[in-house]
Amino acid sequence: MTSTDQTSDPSDASEPSSAGTTGSGPSALRMVDVRKVYRSGDDEVVALDCDRLIVDPGEIVALVGPSGSGKTTLCSIAGGLLQATEGVVEVDGRDITDLSPSELTDFRRTAVGFVFQTVNLVPFLTARENLLVVDELGGRRNRDGRKAKERADQLLEELGLTDRAGNLPAALSGGQRQRVAIGRALMNDPALVLFDEPTSALDSKLGDQVVRLIRDEMKARGTSSIIVTHDDRITHYADRTVHIEDGRIAS
Amino acid sequence: MFLAFNEIRRGPVRFSLLALAIGLLLFLVLFQQAIQNGLITSFVGALRNQSAPVIVYSLDGQRTLQGSTISEEVEASIRSVDGIDAAARVDQATFTVRVDDETSDASILGTEDPSLGRPAELSGGRAPEAEGEAIGSDTDFAVGDEVTVVAGGDADPITIEVVGVARDVQLSVEPTLFTDLATYEAAVRAVNPRAPTVPVNAIFVRPADGVDPSELADRINEAAPDADAVTREVAADTAPGVAQVRQSFQIIFALYAMVVPLVTGLFFLIITLQKARSLTLLRAMGARTGTLAGALVTQVVAVTVAGIVAGVGLYALVTGGAQIGGLTLRFDPTLVAVWAAGFLLLAVVGSLASLRRVLRIDPIDATTGPGT
């Protein structure tokens, strides 16, 4: 299953290394024997074939691989955007393998955060409103307006965006937009945040800032994250790196 | 044009909806034109399509035959006017009649001169040759029908035989019969045996050779101030209700016509703005402005034509001899051509804003694309 590779790290990359984990409790993510297969006629495309991937609470995992390697598929399945063809997927101890689409929607709203590569924010909402939108999508029963507003303001402060809270995305710089996206991802206090190339559109100084911000925020909250990236700085700050190629995880 | 039709194929729902909107609008306009024409014809077809160029009412008749009464003196004044070839007494009223076993209203018009006041053209049968025979409106009667005028009191009913039929000759939206004066008077007496003399409702006049009908009408009005002489066209156009029907429909058409450029303009403006980036890219890759503008115009024309076809199709379906509330709706090709051309023009005008946008695209913008 696992093969030794060039890295000098002898440990099994699909398991968390003993160093660097801060949380306790159920794994943030547990994927076992997960396969995603696309069939068209007689052809079969295996987008993902993952024997075992476990992310501990509070762990930062960097996911590295060439394009088309299945990174996106893995993140989509982990985040409840896509259902696996086979296998077991558990997030924060909860089995999401066989949830219905509407259950998955609720799951995403309450348990997971996303930071996408480019378009993240609702263009006609201010920074603050972009954070609050998650709460508003919760429907009447699940909403908690005041607490959400407090949390939003607190996050904005931590992210250094308090004086930008009333700006529309068009009036924010690329780095500021990314920070707003991170804030939104954290609004529902998720067990797992999925980042898709968070620094690819940023210059080196900004990129550095964002990377550090991610690490500080994740560690402070004990939130696990999977970061898809090419950026060496991230692999440097991450607790471990997982390599993926042709749908399979190498170590 | 590759670009134009490719985009249509990629988004069939959108373009079909636009075509549908245009089609419905065209259908409504044509349909209402048909109603308007049908209504007016049912009101005054008898007047418009009969053989006398000039009709003389009494002023008090307010351009209705039934309300008009020509006294002997007025008749004498009328007949004394220069330039008359022939003048005939004409009477008209509504009666209750029975054909086979069905009872209904019918308008009976009796004239003392067969060449004045009867339908100018027949669509079937022959002209009456004897008393008791009549020409009927072809939407209500068939050749050979025996029409019984329902009698009142203790009188005997009389029967009129329909020997000929004509198109578009109704009066006041009723089945109409054209017969001679003697038969008409017999009908009046059948309903009201104690009626005194039957008054003359109108005089129908044919001008002499070379005399203009409206001039003759003016002369008659001067000679007999109590008379109201008009040409048959004016009689039809100014009959009570007709002007109102026209006026109302004009406003309605204007409003519908306004919707067309708004809807097409809106549609094409939105999709042009949506694909602004792709258009800029194409220009950067070397597509000429004329090509892009041509693609837009092609789409406008294609969608509008599709809508026109749909609208005309619906109109053809509905006017296939259909009767709505007693009105015959007719398919009028001239009308279709005029309105179809009009809609096409309106649609193109509506899309001018989008055209302007396309023309203003600067290929350099492809290099400085917006980031998010």
Place this chain on the structure above:
Amino acid sequence: MKLALKELRRRPGRFIAATAVLTVLAVLLMFLGGLLDGLLAGSTGAYRAQRAELIVYSSTARESLIRSRVDAALRDAVDATDGVEATGGLGTVQLGARPGDDPESRDLISIALLGYELAPRGLPDEPPAEGEVIADSTLEAEGIEEGDTLLLGPARREVTVTGFVDDTGYSGQISLWGSLDTWRSVTADNRPDRTFADDAVAALVVRVDGDASEVADRIDGATDGATNTLTIDEAIEALPGVSQQRSTFNQIIGVTAAIALVVVGLFFALITVERTSLYGILKAIGASSATLFGGVLLQAVLLALLASALGSLAALGLDALIPPGSLPFDITPSRLTTNVALMVVAAVAGCAFSLRRVLRIDPAAAIGAAS
């Protein structure tokens, strides 16, 4: 939902064009409805004003007041019928009227003179004296005031207008209400072929005690089929032109509402395409399709309401511009409500075209998607 509202507020531009089109359609609906209501009101006012339940025509009249004749014997039979509380004679004649001070005028006013016994709403219980009439208020548009005289018909019979009453039009004519004697004598002078004896009338309006249709049947039975008795509502439907106008206009109104539906559908279909990536992200962070589509519906309904409001205002303005008497036009609150409801229903139905696309937007496409 707040999301949908915020979009409307922050990005009004894209919605303005659609609202403009919908407003024109709303004006159309109001104009069509107002025209229909005006035409109907002008035709049926005289009957709707009646404070009675039935109207008795002679059976040969084919439900037309103009052709009906009820003589004294027939009337007695009706009066004697069980359930008949009171009967009142009614008669009409349609003539051209000239202003009293211009007997040779060539511009005639179309009037219908109606003689009554049982007073309709708005008219005095005791009919006006011989030679006096109370006119429908539409006569004022012709410049006639209280106290003015009119010369009726070719015989130029003089009547004096002693007052006005609202909404009593008959067959699109301006009605003049007087006593049965006034009506009979004016008719005799102008229409010698249609005289009525002193105790004959054209029709009877009947106040009943009990179920109206039962009494109607009883009356026709008592007269051995010589009468045809209708409820006032039935008689209104039988007035010339009423049912055809209604059905024709309603068809046109229906198709116009269908156009509004298509326009809304079109517009939101376009907008939804543009929002694909936005919806993808929202779905990814946990918005259900129901929430997103609910936002679309909300926007559509708000646009429809706004367009209806603007259209109604424009129609009211149009109403003020149209000189009274030139076009029959009547804006009623119930027509306004109906049209607003039509627009809203059309808007909601129009959104159906976007439903499939909203449902099909795949949140997984948001990851790794370039904007």
